[in-house]
Amino acid sequence: MKTKVLNVTKEQFEKIQKIMDEKKALNQRIKAAKLAKAN
Amino acid sequence: MFNSYPLTPSTEPNAFEFTTEGGSQYYLYFRNISHAFNGLPVFDFGFLHISEGQLIEDDRISHTICEEADKWLAKNHGVLLYIPMDDEVPMKVRTRKFDQWYGRLFPLFVCNSPSKNRVILKYAEFEIPVTVLYKASDAELAESILGSEEELFNYALSTLSF
Numbered sequence: 001m002k003t004k005v006l007n008v009t010k011e012q013f014e015k016i017q018k019i020m021d022e023k024k025a026l027n028q029r030i031k032a033a034k035l036a037k038a039n
Numbered sequence: 040m041f042n043s044y045p046l047t048p049s050t051e052p053n054a055f056e057f058t059t060e061g062g063s064q065y066y067l068y069f070r071n072i073s074h075a076f077n078g079l080p081v082f083d084f085g086f087l088h089i090s091e092g093q094l095i096e097d098d099r100i101s102h103t104i105c106e107e108a109d110k111w112l113a114k115n116h117g118v119l120l121y122i123p124m125d126d127e128v129p130m131k132v133r134t135r136k137f138d139q140w141y142g143r144l145f146p147l148f149v150c151n152s153p154s155k156n157r158v159i160l161k162y163a164e165f166e167i168p169v170t171v172l173y174k175a176s177d178a179e180l181a182e183s184i185l186g187s188e189e190e191l192f193n194y195a196l197s198t199l200s201f
């Protein structure tokens with residue numbers, strides 16, 4: 001496996017952070033829906 | 040052969056659920072994130088433990104998750120990104136665990152020579168580890184997203200000051 005350090009621009013970094021935020025929101029939504037269904 | 044759990048399609052598109060022998064429930068999904076990559080076929084791959092209570096880990100969990108990634112790569116043109124969640128578990132710990140699964144199960148993959156790269160996306164003092172999965176025929180696509188060694192070298196040179 002190769003590991004690269006990719007220096008990205010602020011804009012690129014913000015895009016990835018946005019994806020991570022969306023991912024976190026999705027995870028929270030899925031977990032909440034599962035809990036609501038269980039109760 | 041993989042020793043995976045059977046999957047149930049979720050109500051969401053490109054998402055599945057499975058239940059382990061220990062009663063833990065998992066959610067697995069593929070999400071199109073081409074909007075962040077100039078329209079290139081890039082997908083976010085994620086999985087999470089969704090049931091309450093302590094997770095009882097077993098080997099079949101990794102089999103199920105890695106087999107689905109393998110199947111996805113075999114069927115689709117595109118690059119899969121595993122971007123770890125940034126929560127109470129450090130991102131590097133999640134990435135290391137996924138790498139261990141992938142390495143251990145690599146001989147079982149049926150996809151045409153799946154490849155993997157670990158990339159550390161770095162901006163100022165911030166770093167995000169991302170695992171990039173793709174099949175041999177999509178290596179060029181992966182390179183266009185990650186940048187070639189030559190481009191990275193040129194970039195490194197351009198940042199030097201004399």
